[in-house]
Amino acid sequence: MSQHHPSDDILMEYAAGCASTHLALCVAVHLQYCPRCRADIQRFNALGGEMLQQLPQEDLSEALFERIMLRIDLEESAPATPQKPVEDLLQRWLPDGLNAVSWRKQWFKVYEYVLEVSRKGRQRLSLQKISAGGRAPLHGHYGQEVTVVLQGGFSDELGVYEEGDFVIRSGDQRHRPRALENEDCICLAYLDAPVCLAGPIGRWIERFRRLFMPDLNAPAS
Amino acid sequence: MQVSNNVIVLPINRKMDPNQQDPDAGEDSASSKDVLTPLIEAVAAQRDRDAFRQLFQAFAPKVKAYAIKQGMLEHAEELVQEVMVNVWRRAAQFDREKAAASTWLFAIARNARIDLLRKLGRSSQETQVETDYLWSLPGSDEPTGAFQQAVIVRNIRQSLGDLPQEQRDVIAKVYLEDKSHQRVAEELSLPLGTVKSRVRLALQKLKVILQEREKAV
C-alpha cells in the first residue's frame, strides 16, 4: 500500500478535469496502486456531480434531441466495434513490459527511456531507472518533477519511496535519489521543465545549458 | 439550498448524523427519489428511448450550462451531443453499486469536455493516451455499494448550501471553470496558501476529505 499520495488539491484538480494530461497520467498510474486515493477520487467525483446538478438549466435548440437520436441510429445500424479492454496505462509504450525497455545511460547506474517530449522540449515524460544501490546526481528542477515508483524503491533527503508512491518535487527542493539496495528502481517521471544539475560538475554543465536555452528561468522558488 | 426540480430534494435535518442514518430507509431516501438512476438503467437494459429523452431533458440543459461556464459557448451544444451520445453508449457500464447517477454523469461530461478540447487542439499538452484511460469512469473499481454512494452524495448535497460563499466560489472555479488552485489564487489576488486552506476547510465540511487523515505529502 502506498505511503505517499497526491495532495488533496492535485486529486481535486484531477477529478475536476483541470489537470494537464501528463499530470493526469501520473495520478492515474498511482490510482492503479492505491485504493485510498481511488476512494478519495470517488468523493471528489461526487462533489463534481453535485456542482454540475446545481447549475441552472440552459435552453437548448429545438432540434438537438433529434440530432442526437440521428447519430445514435447511425451508430446502432453500423456493426458494433468491440469494447476495448482496459489496458495498462503505459502499455502503448511498453508492449513487452518493463524488462524489455532499451535504456539510455545517463550517469553511472542511471538510465532513462523517453516516452514523450513536448514540442519545445520543456516537458518530458520518461521512465527512469537507477540500478540497485545506484545514486543519481544531485539536482534541482526548473519546474516540478512528478515521480511514480513502478518497481523497486528509492530514497532521497526527504524520504523513502516504494512501489506505487507518488512524489512531487518543486524546483527549490534539490535531491539526490538513491535506489534501494536489493532491486533496480524504475519510475515514471514527468518534468514540466528541465532538470537543473547541482554540484561542481553540474553547475559547469548548467552554464552551457543556459547558453543554448536562454529562456530557462532559475529554478522556481 | 439550490437544487433543481429534476433532482431529489433531501430532508434537511442537520442535527442527524448522516452516517448513522440509513439513506435507503423511508420515503425520503436518496435512492428512492433519485430519478436519474432508473432512467440510466432503462436505457442500458431496454435501450429505452423514452427514458433517454427524460434523461436528456433533465441533464442536457445543465451540460450546456457547464460548457458555457467552461468558456466553450460556441461549442456548447456540440458538447451536449457528445455527452448524451456517450451516456447512450455507456449506459450498460453504469452500476448503482459503484457510483451515484449524478457522479457517473459528471464523469461522462468531464471526459467529453476534455476530449472535445483535445480534438479542438486546445489542450495545453498532448499525450497518446486516450482521455478515458487518463480519467477512468467510475465503475472500474470494486463496488462500495449503493448505500455508501448515497451517503457520500447526501453528505455533499446537504452541506454544500451551508458553505461560506468564498469557499463555494473556489470549488466552483476549479470544477466548473477549469481553473487550477494557482489560477484561482491569481484571479482573486490571494496567496495560494489561502486558497488551498479555504478549499481544505470546505472539503472537510463536505466530508470529501476525512478530517482525521494525516496530511498527504
Ligand SMILES: [Zn+2]
Ligand atoms: Zn494514494
